[in-house]
Amino acid sequence: MTAHSFITDDLESAPATSALATGTAPENMAAAGQWTLIWHKFRRNKVAVFAGSLILMLYFIGLFAEFLAPALPEASRPQFTYAPPQSISLFAPAEDGSSRFLPHVKGYTQSVDPESLRRTFVVDDALIVPIGFFVRGPEYKLWGLIPADLHLMGPLKATDTMYLMGSDKLGRDLLSRLIYGTRISMSIGLVGVLVSLCFGVTLGSLSGFYGGWVDMTIQRGIEIISSMPTIPLWLGLAAAIPITWSPLQVYFIITLIVSLFGWTGLAREVRGRFFALRSEDFVTAARLDGSRERRLIFRHILPSLTSHILAVVTLALPTMIVAETALSFLGIGLKAPVVSWGVLLQDAQNVRTIATAPWLLIWPAGAVVIAVLSFNFLGDGMRDAADPYES
Incomplete structure (x- = not known):
């Protein structure tokens, strides 16, 4: 073996041990997995990383309120x-x-x-x-x-x-009430998005995979739901909640109301992705290998959409938080003794209160703004990191 071969072997083996560790040579990440590539791109977005840290802090506050x-x-x-x-x-x-x-x-x-x-x-x-x-x-x-x-x-x-x-x-104490309200407002958005995620992914997958009358039926249902004015419908459904229900029952019904119309956009996006992927070679190979339709959907096609779905869910969370805040602010959502950001804002809706105690409006509204902006910046960062065409 010549000296040239030793040098060539060293040059070929040295970058492989340090590329992922240093994160300074993106061209050497060709063998990395999907999530490694997404994380490598995401952590370069300092704004998204900071927004994600704020969101984790808000959930930590709500968990140990x-x-x-x-x-x-x-x-x-x-x-x-x-x-x-x-x-x-x-x-x-x-x-x-x-x-x-x-x-x-x-x-x-x-x-x-x-x-x-x-x-x-x-x-x-x-x-x-x-x-x-x-x-x-x-x-x-x-x-x-x-x-x-x-x-x-x-x-x-x-x-x-x-x-x-x-x-x-x-x-x-407004600080204590704001901390307790963080648990309700942040969790109701998370639970609402999980419910919407189940509806959107399931119906969107079925619509995009089968097509035909299944696709037509699901899409016409989505169009009917999307054509309804959400705010008046939310108001009507929330006003129908019996006043004798416990705060826990009201919490779950408000979560259901908020998530009832939040799944249509995700379902359409999943449907479009399924239309594009169901004729790919890996799906054809899995079909020829004897995979059943359920396995094709949930084991082969859907995992390839995980990063995109995660980004869409992150962008949908602030909508859920704002919806709960709006319903509670109008007095038809969560009510005392339950404490949420919307309930706190309800106490500051008259001019006299704003003039004498402006902190009743500033602190809860500031918490809503911080949470919504953080989710938006985090969602943008995750969407860019999951996009294979973004550099």
Whole structure:
């Protein structure tokens, strides 16, 4: 063996061990799998990666809402009605005039206008409310199963108050209610999309694979559903919910209403993809090999659409969240004692509340905007990563 052959062997073997690890040589990823290629393209989109991190954080907040919330969502103190937000300070003055490290918020002093009888709150620099992490507070049941009283953050004394995002008309902590509302609003979108996914993928696959009268029947049904005005129909269906139903029953029926008309677009896209793929060579080979129709659909054709379906589902999630928020805001969706972003926005729909307590509108609306934009950016990034013609 000559020296030239040794050099040639080294040049051929060296890139193979480092291409996937470094991620700096896309031309050496020809042997990588589909999901490896998608992940390699997706992680280069910094905006989509950041949006995905925000979404994971929102679901983490919703999953551990009881632990992360400093108070219970229904705990009220009428003497602190419409209390403004407090800010956290890390250092407090010591007795000798120096500063000491003491995380705290500054308390309120109240005054009543003798003419309008309106109560106003003024931040008192001399009133210090120490706060801490992993403190004992109101008891709760994590996920409704595990009794606990440990909170991530809260006042050290149970009698002290802390309103980092202000309070509502009943003196309830808006931060705690917003955290609890994250669980409902984010999960109802996820459950609604899963229901739409089942309808859309199943009916779209059958329509595109069989064609003929099956395709005609399914497509005419999709056209009838798509021609209906969604918002008035949502309003009518939501208004028909009996008032005697429990909050859990209302939650599932609202999820069904939101997802009832969200599957038609996905079904049409899946149908078009099936029309394009059902005559491909790999489908013909599987058919000649004796594969049944069900195996052809769910084992050979549908897996090739997984990345596209995942991107479409990601883009459909914000629509579900906005739909639930709109129904709850109009008062015909979820209602108290259930807490969601739409229920919180319902408390801020009059001009007087917006003028006296604008934080009741800013924080829930900001949460909806962040969630919707994050899902849109994530969906765009996943769609671009799953597109084989994108560089």
